[in-house]
Amino acid sequence: MRRLLALALLLAAACGSSRVSLTGEVLYGKTAEEDYAAGQAEMKDHNWLEAVKFFEHARTKYPFSKYAALSELAVADVKFEQDAFAEAADAYDAFVKLHPTHEKADYAAFRAAEALYRDAPSGFILFPPTYEKDQAQLQKARQRFQEFLKAWPGSKHRAEAEKLAGDAQNRLAEHEWYVAQFYAKREKWAGAAGRLEGLVRDFPGSGHEVDAYLQLADLYAVRLDDRFRARQALQQLITRHPDAARAAGAEKRLEALR
Structure with a gap:
């Protein structure tokens, strides 16, 4: 009897888990906590399918246990790890x-x-x-x-x-x-301006913000004949980045547009 038990444990270890029988049957625990712990152990060994089996067993057999909810979360973790x-x-x-x-x-x-x-x-x-x-x-x-x-x-x-x-x-x-x-x-000027407007509106503080305002001013003043929006772009640049290296140049351009 002892020889059979030793052989079973040896073969189970060779299969990568002592929680699976010789026939491949999952050896579930007697409580939700045991199933949950077994699932966590299988996760640690990257035995994803076996882990999910333990978690699903804990969830369905012990639905009112705290480990039922934790097992739901663990199944999501398995998917993430995969x-x-x-x-x-x-x-x-x-x-x-x-x-x-x-x-x-x-x-x-x-x-x-x-x-x-x-x-x-x-x-x-x-x-x-x-x-x-x-x-x-x-x-x-x-x-x-x-x-x-x-x-x-x-x-x-x-x-x-x-x-x-x-x-x-x-x-x-x-x-x-x-x-x-x-x-x-x-030379799709309106499309370029629309994207730049979205950039400064939706992603303030990005590394392209100063360049975006300057390019907007150029597009509106030169390509789209909209001096009002060109002035707006320069005013926003000066307001948001008064210490920027090109802010002084933006002020001169703003005066010229006025």
Whole structure:
């Protein structure tokens, strides 16, 4: 008997987990807590399918246990760790909707936004630069970060959310600048102006803001015959960036337009 037990443990260890029988059957615990702990252990070993089995068992067999909700959240974490970010975001959102007052609701809301952020286009040497790609997903992630920061101002995840939201904003501003230059090179002056207006309106403080105001002034004064809007662009530049190196030149140009 002892030999059989030793052999079973040896074979289970060879399979990568002592929580799976020789026939591949999952050996569930006797309580929700045991199932949840087993799922966490499987996650640590990157045994994603086994982890989900334990979490789902805890959730369905012990629906009124605190580990049922924690298991729901853990399943979302598994999807996130597998880079299934769209599915993870949906799972995190479902958790917040079902458990809005849960102690980890802020974590789920933050991770939902982060999942959208991770799912957005990223740079890779064999593909076009990030700023050339569609930014709808990144825009959605930025909005979700803003909603998170407003809803949970005291969350311990606030600093990371602010950091990722700032990166998302910079990338979106870079995209707007790229599209504006794309239009300008093709002499699509109205299109270029529209993108620049969106850049200074939606992404204040970006690295392109000063250049955007100056280019707007040129576009309106020279290409679009709109001296009023040209003056507005220069006035906004002087107001928002009075210490900018080119602010003095902007004041002279503003006087000339008057």
